[in-house]
Amino acid sequence: MNKSYLYSICFLFLFIFISFPIFGNEKVEEKNIAEQNEHPKETFNVGAFIFDHIADHYSWHLFTYKHKHVAIPLPVILYSKNKGWNIFLSSKLNHEHIYNGFTIDIDGKYKGKIIEVNSEGAFIERPFDISLTKNVASILISCIILVLVFVSVANTYKRRVDMPPKGLQSLLEIIIIFVRDDISKSSIGEKNSHKYTPYLLTIFFFILLNNLMGLIPIFPGGANITGNITVTLTLALFTFIITTFSGNKNYWKHIFNAPGIPWWLKAPLPLIPLIELVSIFIKPFVLMVRLFANISAGHIIGLGFFSLIFIFGNMNTFAGYAVSPLSVMFTIFMSVLELLVAFIQAYVFTFLSALYFSMAIEEHH
Amino acid sequence: MELIKPDLGLLIWMIVSFSVVVFILIKYAWKPILKALKDREHTIERRLLAAKKAKEELARIEFGNEKITALAKIERDNLIKEAKEIKTKIIEEARNEAKVEARKIIEETRKSVQKEKEEAINEIKNQISELSVIIAQKILKQELGNKETQKKLISKLIEEIDLN
Numbered sequence: 001m002n003k004s005y006l007y008s009i010c011f012l013f014l015f016i017f018i019s020f021p022i023f024g025n026e027k028v029e030e031k032n033i034a035e036q037n038e039h040p041k042e043t044f045n046v047g048a049f050i051f052d053h054i055a056d057h058y059s060w061h062l063f064t065y066k067h068k069h070v071a072i073p074l075p076v077i078l079y080s081k082n083k084g085w086n087i088f089l090s091s092k093l094n095h096e097h098i099y100n101g102f103t104i105d106i107d108g109k110y111k112g113k114i115i116e117v118n119s120e121g122a123f124i125e126r127p128f129d130i131s132l133t134k135n136v137a138s139i140l141i142s143c144i145i146l147v148l149v150f151v152s153v154a155n156t157y158k159r160r161v162d163m164p165p166k167g168l169q170s171l172l173e174i175i176i177i178f179v180r181d182d183i184s185k186s187s188i189g190e191k192n193s194h195k196y197t198p199y200l201l202t203i204f205f206f207i208l209l210n211n212l213m214g215l216i217p218i219f220p221g222g223a224n225i226t227g228n229i230t231v232t233l234t235l236a237l238f239t240f241i242i243t244t245f246s247g248n249k250n251y252w253k254h255i256f257n258a259p260g261i262p263w264w265l266k267a268p269l270p271l272i273p274l275i276e277l278v279s280i281f282i283k284p285f286v287l288m289v290r291l292f293a294n295i296s297a298g299h300i301i302g303l304g305f306f307s308l309i310f311i312f313g314n315m316n317t318f319a320g321y322a323v324s325p326l327s328v329m330f331t332i333f334m335s336v337l338e339l340l341v342a343f344i345q346a347y348v349f350t351f352l353s354a355l356y357f358s359m360a361i362e363e364h365h
Numbered sequence: 366m367e368l369i370k371p372d373l374g375l376l377i378w379m380i381v382s383f384s385v386v387v388f389i390l391i392k393y394a395w396k397p398i399l400k401a402l403k404d405r406e407h408t409i410e411r412r413l414l415a416a417k418k419a420k421e422e423l424a425r426i427e428f429g430n431e432k433i434t435a436l437a438k439i440e441r442d443n444l445i446k447e448a449k450e451i452k453t454k455i456i457e458e459a460r461n462e463a464k465v466e467a468r469k470i471i472e473e474t475r476k477s478v479q480k481e482k483e484e485a486i487n488e489i490k491n492q493i494s495e496l497s498v499i500i501a502q503k504i505l506k507q508e509l510g511n512k513e514t515q516k517k518l519i520s521k522l523i524e525e526i527d528l529n
Contacts, residue, residue, distance in 0.1 A: 158397055
Protein backbone atom coordinates (compact mmCIF):
# COMPACT_ATOMS: atom_id res chain seq x y z
CA MET A 1 0.00 0.00 0.00
CA ASN A 2 2.66 2.46 1.13
CA LYS A 3 5.07 1.25 -1.49
CA SER A 4 2.64 1.72 -4.34
CA TYR A 5 1.96 5.24 -3.11
CA LEU A 6 5.68 5.95 -3.17
CA TYR A 7 5.94 4.54 -6.68
CA SER A 8 3.17 6.76 -7.94
CA ILE A 9 4.86 9.85 -6.47
CA CYS A 10 8.17 8.88 -8.02
CA PHE A 11 6.42 8.38 -11.33
CA LEU A 12 4.78 11.77 -11.09
CA PHE A 13 8.09 13.49 -10.48
CA LEU A 14 9.72 11.58 -13.30
CA PHE A 15 6.83 12.59 -15.46
CA ILE A 16 7.29 16.28 -14.66
CA PHE A 17 10.98 16.20 -15.47
CA ILE A 18 10.32 14.52 -18.77
CA SER A 19 7.35 16.69 -19.57
CA PHE A 20 9.08 20.04 -19.22
CA PRO A 21 11.42 19.72 -22.20
CA ILE A 22 8.60 18.31 -24.30
CA PHE A 23 6.41 21.24 -23.47
CA GLY A 24 9.23 23.68 -24.21
CA ASN A 25 9.91 22.17 -27.64
CA GLU A 26 6.27 22.31 -28.57
CA LYS A 27 6.12 25.93 -27.65
CA VAL A 28 9.04 26.78 -29.92
CA GLU A 29 7.50 24.80 -32.76
CA GLU A 30 4.19 26.45 -32.16
CA LYS A 31 5.73 29.89 -32.47
CA ASN A 32 7.18 28.95 -35.84
CA ILE A 33 3.84 27.62 -36.95
CA ALA A 34 2.06 30.71 -35.72
CA GLU A 35 4.47 32.88 -37.73
CA GLN A 36 3.97 30.78 -40.84
CA ASN A 37 0.20 30.75 -40.53
CA GLU A 38 -0.19 34.41 -39.85
CA HIS A 39 -2.43 35.09 -42.78
CA PRO A 40 -4.73 32.04 -43.11
CA LYS A 41 -8.18 31.71 -41.44
CA GLU A 42 -7.72 31.01 -37.73
CA THR A 43 -4.40 30.74 -36.04
CA PHE A 44 -4.08 29.31 -32.59
CA ASN A 45 -1.89 31.35 -30.28
CA VAL A 46 -0.97 29.19 -27.28
CA GLY A 47 0.47 32.02 -25.22
CA ALA A 48 -2.59 34.21 -25.61
CA PHE A 49 -4.90 31.23 -25.01
CA ILE A 50 -3.18 30.29 -21.77
CA PHE A 51 -2.78 33.79 -20.38
CA ASP A 52 -6.35 34.58 -21.28
CA HIS A 53 -7.42 31.60 -19.17
CA ILE A 54 -5.45 32.48 -16.07
CA ALA A 55 -6.14 36.22 -16.23
CA ASP A 56 -9.02 38.13 -14.67
CA HIS A 57 -12.15 39.05 -16.65
CA TYR A 58 -15.08 41.38 -16.32
CA SER A 59 -17.56 38.59 -17.09
CA TRP A 60 -17.58 34.92 -16.19
CA HIS A 61 -17.23 32.96 -19.38
CA LEU A 62 -19.05 29.60 -19.18
CA PHE A 63 -18.76 28.04 -22.64
CA THR A 64 -18.80 28.84 -26.35
CA TYR A 65 -21.53 27.30 -28.48
CA LYS A 66 -21.39 27.77 -32.26
CA HIS A 67 -19.12 30.82 -31.99
CA LYS A 68 -21.40 32.35 -29.39
CA HIS A 69 -19.88 33.10 -26.00
CA VAL A 70 -22.13 32.30 -23.08
CA ALA A 71 -21.01 34.20 -20.00
CA ILE A 72 -22.39 35.40 -16.68
CA PRO A 73 -22.36 39.22 -16.68
CA LEU A 74 -20.82 40.74 -13.57
CA PRO A 75 -21.27 44.27 -12.23
CA VAL A 76 -18.70 46.86 -13.29
CA ILE A 77 -18.04 49.58 -10.73
CA LEU A 78 -16.03 52.59 -11.92
CA TYR A 79 -15.15 56.04 -10.73
CA SER A 80 -13.81 58.55 -13.22
CA LYS A 81 -13.08 62.23 -12.74
CA ASN A 82 -15.43 63.25 -15.54
CA LYS A 83 -18.38 60.93 -14.97
CA GLY A 84 -18.21 60.09 -11.29
CA TRP A 85 -19.49 56.69 -10.15
CA ASN A 86 -20.68 54.29 -12.84
CA ILE A 87 -22.23 50.92 -12.14
CA PHE A 88 -23.41 48.68 -14.99
CA LEU A 89 -23.30 45.06 -16.08
CA SER A 90 -20.30 43.80 -17.98
CA SER A 91 -22.54 42.47 -20.77
CA LYS A 92 -22.84 46.11 -21.98
CA LEU A 93 -19.17 45.96 -22.98
CA ASN A 94 -19.45 42.74 -25.01
CA HIS A 95 -18.08 42.68 -28.55
CA GLU A 96 -15.88 45.74 -28.03
CA HIS A 97 -18.89 48.00 -27.47
CA ILE A 98 -18.43 51.43 -25.95
CA TYR A 99 -20.90 52.04 -23.13
CA ASN A 100 -21.18 55.51 -21.62
CA GLY A 101 -17.66 56.30 -22.72
CA PHE A 102 -16.16 53.14 -21.24
CA THR A 103 -14.70 50.24 -23.13
CA ILE A 104 -12.28 47.37 -22.65
CA ASP A 105 -8.81 48.20 -23.94
CA ILE A 106 -7.97 45.77 -26.73
CA ASP A 107 -4.39 46.44 -27.46
CA GLY A 108 -2.99 49.30 -25.44
CA LYS A 109 -1.19 49.93 -22.20
CA TYR A 110 -4.20 48.71 -20.19
CA LYS A 111 -4.90 45.63 -22.25
CA GLY A 112 -7.98 43.81 -20.97
CA LYS A 113 -8.90 46.60 -18.52
CA ILE A 114 -11.69 49.12 -18.76
CA ILE A 115 -10.63 52.54 -20.03
CA GLU A 116 -12.49 55.78 -20.57
CA VAL A 117 -12.58 57.01 -24.17
CA ASN A 118 -13.93 60.10 -25.85
CA SER A 119 -16.46 60.15 -28.69
CA GLU A 120 -13.75 59.44 -31.28
CA GLY A 121 -12.58 56.40 -29.33
CA ALA A 122 -9.36 58.01 -28.12
CA PHE A 123 -7.99 57.12 -24.70
CA ILE A 124 -8.75 59.59 -21.90
CA GLU A 125 -7.87 57.84 -18.66
CA ARG A 126 -8.01 54.62 -16.71
CA PRO A 127 -10.82 55.04 -14.17
CA PHE A 128 -10.66 53.89 -10.57
CA ASP A 129 -11.95 50.37 -11.07
CA ILE A 130 -13.44 48.27 -8.30
CA SER A 131 -15.53 46.07 -10.59
CA LEU A 132 -16.80 42.78 -9.34
CA THR A 133 -14.63 40.80 -11.74
CA LYS A 134 -14.47 37.04 -12.16
CA ASN A 135 -11.76 36.79 -9.52
CA VAL A 136 -13.64 38.99 -7.06
CA ALA A 137 -16.82 36.98 -7.59
CA SER A 138 -14.88 33.77 -7.10
CA ILE A 139 -13.29 35.10 -3.92
CA LEU A 140 -16.72 36.06 -2.62
CA ILE A 141 -18.10 32.62 -3.48
CA SER A 142 -15.24 30.87 -1.71
CA CYS A 143 -15.62 33.19 1.29
CA ILE A 144 -19.31 32.33 1.49
CA ILE A 145 -18.51 28.61 1.22
CA LEU A 146 -15.90 28.92 3.98
CA VAL A 147 -18.25 30.79 6.30
CA LEU A 148 -21.19 28.46 5.65
CA VAL A 149 -19.15 25.29 6.05
CA PHE A 150 -17.21 26.24 9.13
CA VAL A 151 -20.00 28.02 10.97
CA SER A 152 -22.20 24.97 10.42
CA VAL A 153 -19.39 22.69 11.57
CA ALA A 154 -18.96 24.90 14.64
CA ASN A 155 -22.67 24.52 15.33
CA THR A 156 -22.31 20.77 14.98
CA TYR A 157 -19.60 20.92 17.61
CA LYS A 158 -21.85 22.92 19.90
CA ARG A 159 -24.77 20.55 19.35
CA ARG A 160 -22.84 17.31 19.64
CA VAL A 161 -20.99 17.96 22.84
CA ASP A 162 -19.42 14.83 24.24
CA MET A 163 -20.16 12.81 21.11
CA PRO A 164 -17.86 11.45 18.40
CA PRO A 165 -17.52 13.61 15.25
CA LYS A 166 -19.87 12.90 12.39
CA GLY A 167 -19.96 13.53 8.64
CA LEU A 168 -18.27 16.71 7.42
CA GLN A 169 -17.19 17.44 10.95
CA SER A 170 -15.06 14.31 11.15
CA LEU A 171 -13.44 15.00 7.77
CA LEU A 172 -12.52 18.58 8.67
CA GLU A 173 -11.54 17.72 12.21
CA ILE A 174 -8.54 15.75 10.95
CA ILE A 175 -7.30 18.79 9.01
CA ILE A 176 -8.10 21.23 11.82
CA ILE A 177 -6.19 19.11 14.32
CA PHE A 178 -3.33 18.75 11.83
CA VAL A 179 -3.07 22.54 11.45
CA ARG A 180 -3.41 23.08 15.18
CA ASP A 181 -0.90 20.46 16.31
CA ASP A 182 1.53 19.96 13.46
CA ILE A 183 1.71 23.49 12.10
CA SER A 184 0.75 25.86 14.90
CA LYS A 185 1.86 24.07 18.05
CA SER A 186 4.98 22.48 16.59
CA SER A 187 6.44 25.75 15.30
CA ILE A 188 5.07 28.41 17.66
CA GLY A 189 5.04 26.36 20.84
CA GLU A 190 2.39 25.23 23.28
CA LYS A 191 2.26 28.53 25.16
CA ASN A 192 1.53 31.08 22.43
CA SER A 193 0.11 28.99 19.60
CA HIS A 194 -3.53 29.48 20.60
CA LYS A 195 -3.32 33.16 19.59
CA TYR A 196 -2.27 32.34 16.05
CA THR A 197 -4.08 29.05 15.37
CA PRO A 198 -7.38 30.69 14.25
CA TYR A 199 -5.60 32.86 11.68
CA LEU A 200 -3.49 29.94 10.47
CA LEU A 201 -6.61 27.81 10.07
CA THR A 202 -8.25 30.59 8.06
CA ILE A 203 -5.38 31.01 5.59
CA PHE A 204 -4.94 27.25 5.30
CA PHE A 205 -8.55 26.62 4.37
CA PHE A 206 -8.79 29.77 2.24
CA ILE A 207 -5.76 28.75 0.15
CA LEU A 208 -6.78 25.09 0.02
CA LEU A 209 -10.35 25.85 -1.07
CA ASN A 210 -9.24 28.31 -3.74
CA ASN A 211 -6.52 25.97 -4.99
CA LEU A 212 -9.09 23.22 -5.35
CA MET A 213 -11.70 25.48 -6.89
CA GLY A 214 -9.10 26.64 -9.41
CA LEU A 215 -8.83 23.03 -10.56
CA ILE A 216 -12.54 22.80 -11.35
CA PRO A 217 -12.93 23.98 -14.94
CA ILE A 218 -16.62 24.93 -14.74
CA PHE A 219 -18.66 27.65 -13.11
CA PRO A 220 -18.18 27.91 -9.34
CA GLY A 221 -14.52 27.13 -9.89
CA GLY A 222 -12.30 27.94 -12.77
CA ALA A 223 -11.00 31.29 -11.61
CA ASN A 224 -7.29 31.43 -10.97
CA ILE A 225 -7.47 32.88 -7.45
CA THR A 226 -4.39 31.64 -5.63
CA GLY A 227 -2.42 31.99 -8.88
CA ASN A 228 -3.21 35.69 -8.88
CA ILE A 229 -0.47 37.94 -7.58
CA THR A 230 -2.93 40.37 -5.96
CA VAL A 231 -4.53 37.63 -3.89
CA THR A 232 -1.24 36.17 -2.72
CA LEU A 233 -0.06 39.72 -2.03
CA THR A 234 -3.01 40.25 0.30
CA LEU A 235 -2.44 36.95 2.08
CA ALA A 236 1.27 37.72 2.51
CA LEU A 237 0.36 41.21 3.68
CA PHE A 238 -1.81 39.80 6.47
CA THR A 239 1.00 37.51 7.59
CA PHE A 240 3.46 40.42 7.41
CA ILE A 241 1.24 42.69 9.49
CA ILE A 242 0.64 40.04 12.15
CA THR A 243 4.35 39.20 12.28
CA THR A 244 5.36 42.85 12.61
CA PHE A 245 2.81 43.63 15.27
CA SER A 246 3.59 40.58 17.37
CA GLY A 247 7.35 41.20 17.23
CA ASN A 248 8.70 41.49 20.78
CA LYS A 249 11.74 43.36 22.09
CA ASN A 250 14.00 40.43 21.31
CA TYR A 251 12.83 40.32 17.69
CA TRP A 252 13.57 43.98 17.03
CA LYS A 253 16.85 43.76 18.91
CA HIS A 254 17.91 40.95 16.62
CA ILE A 255 17.16 43.13 13.63
CA PHE A 256 18.72 46.43 14.67
CA ASN A 257 21.41 45.23 17.03
CA ALA A 258 22.00 41.58 16.41
CA PRO A 259 23.97 40.04 19.28
CA GLY A 260 27.14 38.14 18.50
CA ILE A 261 27.98 40.23 15.40
CA PRO A 262 31.22 42.31 15.38
CA TRP A 263 30.54 46.01 15.94
CA TRP A 264 32.08 47.09 12.63
CA LEU A 265 29.34 45.32 10.76
CA LYS A 266 26.74 47.44 12.57
CA ALA A 267 28.39 50.88 12.77
CA PRO A 268 29.27 53.23 11.11
CA LEU A 269 27.84 51.41 8.11
CA PRO A 270 24.78 49.45 9.36
CA LEU A 271 25.33 46.48 7.07
CA ILE A 272 23.74 43.71 9.12
CA PRO A 273 20.77 45.81 10.33
CA LEU A 274 20.10 46.75 6.72
CA ILE A 275 20.11 43.13 5.60
CA GLU A 276 17.89 42.18 8.54
CA LEU A 277 15.50 45.01 7.72
CA VAL A 278 15.26 43.88 4.11
CA SER A 279 14.65 40.31 5.27
CA ILE A 280 11.50 41.46 7.06
CA PHE A 281 10.05 42.35 3.69
CA ILE A 282 11.61 39.50 1.76
CA LYS A 283 9.87 36.88 3.92
CA PRO A 284 6.29 37.86 2.95
CA PHE A 285 7.46 38.60 -0.59
CA VAL A 286 8.71 35.04 -0.91
CA LEU A 287 5.39 33.76 0.47
CA MET A 288 3.54 35.78 -2.15
CA VAL A 289 5.70 34.66 -5.06
CA ARG A 290 5.81 31.00 -4.06
CA LEU A 291 2.05 30.51 -3.95
CA PHE A 292 1.44 32.60 -7.05
CA ALA A 293 4.15 30.88 -9.09
CA ASN A 294 3.22 27.34 -8.05
CA ILE A 295 -0.45 27.64 -8.83
CA SER A 296 0.01 29.66 -12.01
CA ALA A 297 2.68 27.28 -13.28
CA GLY A 298 0.36 24.35 -12.64
CA HIS A 299 -2.41 26.00 -14.62
CA ILE A 300 -0.05 27.01 -17.42
CA ILE A 301 1.37 23.50 -17.80
CA GLY A 302 -2.07 21.90 -17.64
CA LEU A 303 -3.40 24.26 -20.28
CA GLY A 304 -0.24 23.77 -22.30
CA PHE A 305 -0.83 20.03 -22.51
CA PHE A 306 -4.39 20.69 -23.49
CA SER A 307 -3.27 23.14 -26.18
CA LEU A 308 -1.29 20.36 -27.85
CA ILE A 309 -4.55 19.13 -29.36
CA PHE A 310 -5.18 22.45 -31.05
CA ILE A 311 -1.57 22.94 -32.10
CA PHE A 312 -1.56 19.61 -33.88
CA GLY A 313 -5.11 20.16 -35.08
CA ASN A 314 -3.96 23.36 -36.75
CA MET A 315 -1.24 21.46 -38.58
CA ASN A 316 -3.46 18.59 -39.58
CA THR A 317 -6.90 17.56 -38.38
CA PHE A 318 -5.88 13.91 -38.03
CA ALA A 319 -2.78 14.84 -36.07
CA GLY A 320 -5.08 16.68 -33.68
CA TYR A 321 -7.23 13.58 -33.22
CA ALA A 322 -4.19 11.39 -32.80
CA VAL A 323 -2.58 13.54 -30.18
CA SER A 324 -5.76 14.19 -28.18
CA PRO A 325 -5.81 10.95 -26.11
CA LEU A 326 -2.19 11.55 -25.11
CA SER A 327 -2.91 15.17 -24.35
CA VAL A 328 -5.95 14.30 -22.25
CA MET A 329 -3.87 11.77 -20.35
CA PHE A 330 -1.17 14.35 -19.69
CA THR A 331 -3.78 16.85 -18.54
CA ILE A 332 -5.28 14.30 -16.17
CA PHE A 333 -1.85 13.55 -14.73
CA MET A 334 -1.24 17.27 -14.36
CA SER A 335 -4.56 17.72 -12.58
CA VAL A 336 -3.71 14.92 -10.16
CA LEU A 337 -0.37 16.53 -9.51
CA GLU A 338 -2.08 19.88 -9.03
CA LEU A 339 -4.35 18.25 -6.47
CA LEU A 340 -1.23 17.33 -4.52
CA VAL A 341 0.23 20.81 -5.04
CA ALA A 342 -3.01 22.37 -3.78
CA PHE A 343 -2.51 20.68 -0.40
CA ILE A 344 1.25 21.18 -0.32
CA GLN A 345 1.09 24.90 -1.09
CA ALA A 346 -1.65 25.50 1.47
CA TYR A 347 0.52 23.65 3.99
CA VAL A 348 3.71 25.50 3.04
CA PHE A 349 2.12 28.95 3.20
CA THR A 350 0.57 28.21 6.58
CA PHE A 351 3.68 26.55 7.94
CA LEU A 352 5.96 29.43 6.91
CA SER A 353 3.52 31.97 8.35
CA ALA A 354 3.60 30.04 11.62
CA LEU A 355 7.40 30.00 11.48
CA TYR A 356 7.55 33.78 10.99
CA PHE A 357 5.17 34.28 13.92
CA SER A 358 7.34 32.07 16.09
CA MET A 359 10.42 34.11 15.14
CA ALA A 360 8.61 37.31 16.08
CA ILE A 361 7.65 36.10 19.55
CA GLU A 362 10.74 34.04 20.36
CA GLU A 363 12.07 34.78 23.83
CA HIS A 364 15.71 35.45 24.44
CA HIS A 365 17.51 32.42 25.84
CA MET B 366 3.73 42.00 -17.63
CA GLU B 367 0.04 41.67 -16.90
CA LEU B 368 0.41 38.52 -14.85
CA ILE B 369 2.62 39.90 -12.09
CA LYS B 370 1.08 43.36 -11.84
CA PRO B 371 -1.23 43.70 -8.81
CA ASP B 372 -4.64 45.12 -9.59
CA LEU B 373 -5.89 47.82 -7.26
CA GLY B 374 -9.59 46.99 -7.53
CA LEU B 375 -9.00 43.31 -6.84
CA LEU B 376 -6.64 44.22 -3.99
CA ILE B 377 -9.34 46.31 -2.31
CA TRP B 378 -11.96 43.58 -2.72
CA MET B 379 -9.57 40.93 -1.51
CA ILE B 380 -8.47 42.87 1.57
CA VAL B 381 -12.07 43.67 2.53
CA SER B 382 -13.49 40.20 1.92
CA PHE B 383 -10.56 38.38 3.45
CA SER B 384 -10.68 40.59 6.56
CA VAL B 385 -14.37 39.88 6.93
CA VAL B 386 -13.82 36.16 6.47
CA VAL B 387 -10.98 36.12 8.98
CA PHE B 388 -13.13 37.99 11.47
CA ILE B 389 -16.25 35.85 11.00
CA LEU B 390 -14.40 32.56 10.97
CA ILE B 391 -12.36 33.39 14.05
CA LYS B 392 -15.40 34.57 15.98
CA TYR B 393 -18.03 32.08 14.87
CA ALA B 394 -16.07 29.06 13.72
CA TRP B 395 -12.53 28.61 15.00
CA LYS B 396 -13.09 29.71 18.57
CA PRO B 397 -16.04 27.35 19.21
CA ILE B 398 -14.42 24.52 17.23
CA LEU B 399 -11.07 24.79 18.99
CA LYS B 400 -12.79 25.13 22.33
CA ALA B 401 -14.94 22.07 21.66
CA LEU B 402 -11.89 20.08 20.58
CA LYS B 403 -9.98 21.11 23.68
CA ASP B 404 -12.94 20.31 25.92
CA ARG B 405 -13.37 16.94 24.28
CA GLU B 406 -9.69 16.14 24.64
CA HIS B 407 -9.83 17.08 28.31
CA THR B 408 -12.95 14.97 28.80
CA ILE B 409 -11.33 11.98 27.11
CA GLU B 410 -8.18 12.40 29.15
CA ARG B 411 -10.14 12.68 32.36
CA ARG B 412 -12.22 9.63 31.51
CA LEU B 413 -9.19 7.59 30.62
CA LEU B 414 -7.61 8.49 33.92
CA ALA B 415 -10.83 7.68 35.76
CA ALA B 416 -11.08 4.34 33.97
CA LYS B 417 -7.51 3.54 34.89
CA LYS B 418 -8.17 4.44 38.47
CA ALA B 419 -11.34 2.35 38.56
CA LYS B 420 -9.45 -0.57 37.12
CA GLU B 421 -6.80 -0.25 39.78
CA GLU B 422 -9.48 0.03 42.44
CA LEU B 423 -11.18 -3.06 41.11
CA ALA B 424 -7.91 -4.95 41.07
CA ARG B 425 -7.32 -3.92 44.63
CA ILE B 426 -10.80 -5.01 45.67
CA GLU B 427 -10.38 -8.30 43.89
CA PHE B 428 -7.07 -8.81 45.58
CA GLY B 429 -8.73 -8.02 48.90
CA ASN B 430 -11.46 -10.52 48.16
CA GLU B 431 -8.92 -13.17 47.34
CA LYS B 432 -7.09 -12.44 50.52
CA ILE B 433 -10.27 -12.69 52.54
CA THR B 434 -11.17 -15.96 50.84
CA ALA B 435 -7.72 -17.33 51.50
CA LEU B 436 -7.92 -16.26 55.12
CA ALA B 437 -11.34 -17.79 55.47
CA LYS B 438 -10.07 -21.01 53.98
CA ILE B 439 -7.20 -21.11 56.42
CA GLU B 440 -9.59 -20.32 59.25
CA ARG B 441 -11.90 -23.08 58.14
CA ASP B 442 -9.05 -25.54 57.86
CA ASN B 443 -7.89 -24.54 61.30
CA LEU B 444 -11.35 -24.94 62.69
CA ILE B 445 -11.74 -28.34 61.13
CA LYS B 446 -8.37 -29.36 62.37
CA GLU B 447 -9.13 -28.14 65.84
CA ALA B 448 -12.48 -29.85 65.83
CA LYS B 449 -10.84 -33.07 64.79
CA GLU B 450 -8.30 -32.73 67.51
CA ILE B 451 -10.97 -32.01 70.07
CA LYS B 452 -12.94 -34.97 68.85
CA THR B 453 -10.02 -37.35 69.11
CA LYS B 454 -9.15 -35.92 72.44
CA ILE B 455 -12.65 -36.35 73.75
CA ILE B 456 -12.79 -39.89 72.44
CA GLU B 457 -9.43 -40.64 73.93
CA GLU B 458 -10.44 -39.15 77.22
CA ALA B 459 -13.69 -41.01 77.24
CA ARG B 460 -11.93 -44.22 76.46
CA ASN B 461 -9.36 -43.62 79.14
CA GLU B 462 -11.99 -42.78 81.65
CA ALA B 463 -13.98 -45.80 80.68
CA LYS B 464 -10.91 -47.93 81.04
CA VAL B 465 -10.16 -46.52 84.43
CA GLU B 466 -13.74 -46.94 85.46
CA ALA B 467 -13.84 -50.44 84.20
CA ARG B 468 -10.63 -51.29 85.95
CA LYS B 469 -11.95 -49.77 89.11
CA ILE B 470 -15.15 -51.76 88.83
CA ILE B 471 -13.21 -54.88 88.14
CA GLU B 472 -10.95 -54.14 91.06
CA GLU B 473 -13.86 -53.53 93.34
CA THR B 474 -15.62 -56.62 92.10
CA ARG B 475 -12.53 -58.64 92.63
CA LYS B 476 -12.12 -57.22 96.07
CA SER B 477 -15.67 -57.94 97.01
CA VAL B 478 -15.42 -61.41 95.51
CA GLN B 479 -12.21 -61.92 97.49
CA LYS B 480 -13.89 -60.72 100.60
CA GLU B 481 -16.88 -62.84 100.06
CA LYS B 482 -14.66 -65.75 99.29
CA GLU B 483 -12.72 -65.17 102.44
CA GLU B 484 -15.91 -64.79 104.35
CA ALA B 485 -17.21 -67.97 102.79
CA ILE B 486 -13.99 -69.72 103.58
CA ASN B 487 -14.14 -68.42 107.09
CA GLU B 488 -17.66 -69.63 107.42
CA ILE B 489 -16.72 -72.91 105.97
CA LYS B 490 -13.81 -73.08 108.39
CA ASN B 491 -16.04 -72.24 111.29
CA GLN B 492 -18.55 -74.80 110.21
CA ILE B 493 -15.81 -77.30 109.61
CA SER B 494 -14.43 -76.68 113.10
CA GLU B 495 -17.84 -76.95 114.62
CA LEU B 496 -18.50 -80.09 112.64
CA SER B 497 -15.18 -81.51 113.53
CA VAL B 498 -15.84 -80.82 117.22
CA ILE B 499 -19.14 -82.54 116.88
CA ILE B 500 -17.52 -85.37 115.00
CA ALA B 501 -14.74 -85.58 117.56
CA GLN B 502 -17.27 -85.58 120.40
CA LYS B 503 -19.11 -88.33 118.70
CA ILE B 504 -15.93 -90.29 118.01
CA LEU B 505 -14.66 -89.73 121.49
CA LYS B 506 -17.91 -90.82 123.01
CA GLN B 507 -17.77 -93.94 120.98
CA GLU B 508 -14.11 -94.71 121.49
CA LEU B 509 -13.88 -93.92 125.09
CA GLY B 510 -16.86 -95.99 126.03
CA ASN B 511 -14.70 -99.12 126.37
CA LYS B 512 -11.67 -99.36 128.68
CA GLU B 513 -9.54 -101.30 126.40
CA THR B 514 -9.57 -98.93 123.64
CA GLN B 515 -8.84 -96.08 126.05
CA LYS B 516 -5.72 -97.75 127.19
CA LYS B 517 -4.64 -98.49 123.69
CA LEU B 518 -5.04 -94.93 122.63
CA ILE B 519 -3.19 -93.59 125.55
CA SER B 520 -0.37 -95.90 124.93
CA LYS B 521 -0.32 -95.07 121.38
CA LEU B 522 -0.27 -91.33 122.08
CA ILE B 523 2.59 -91.90 124.53
CA GLU B 524 4.45 -93.85 121.95
CA GLU B 525 3.96 -91.08 119.47
CA ILE B 526 5.23 -88.52 121.92
CA ASP B 527 8.34 -90.72 122.48
CA LEU B 528 8.99 -90.72 118.84
CA ASN B 529 8.82 -87.03 118.74
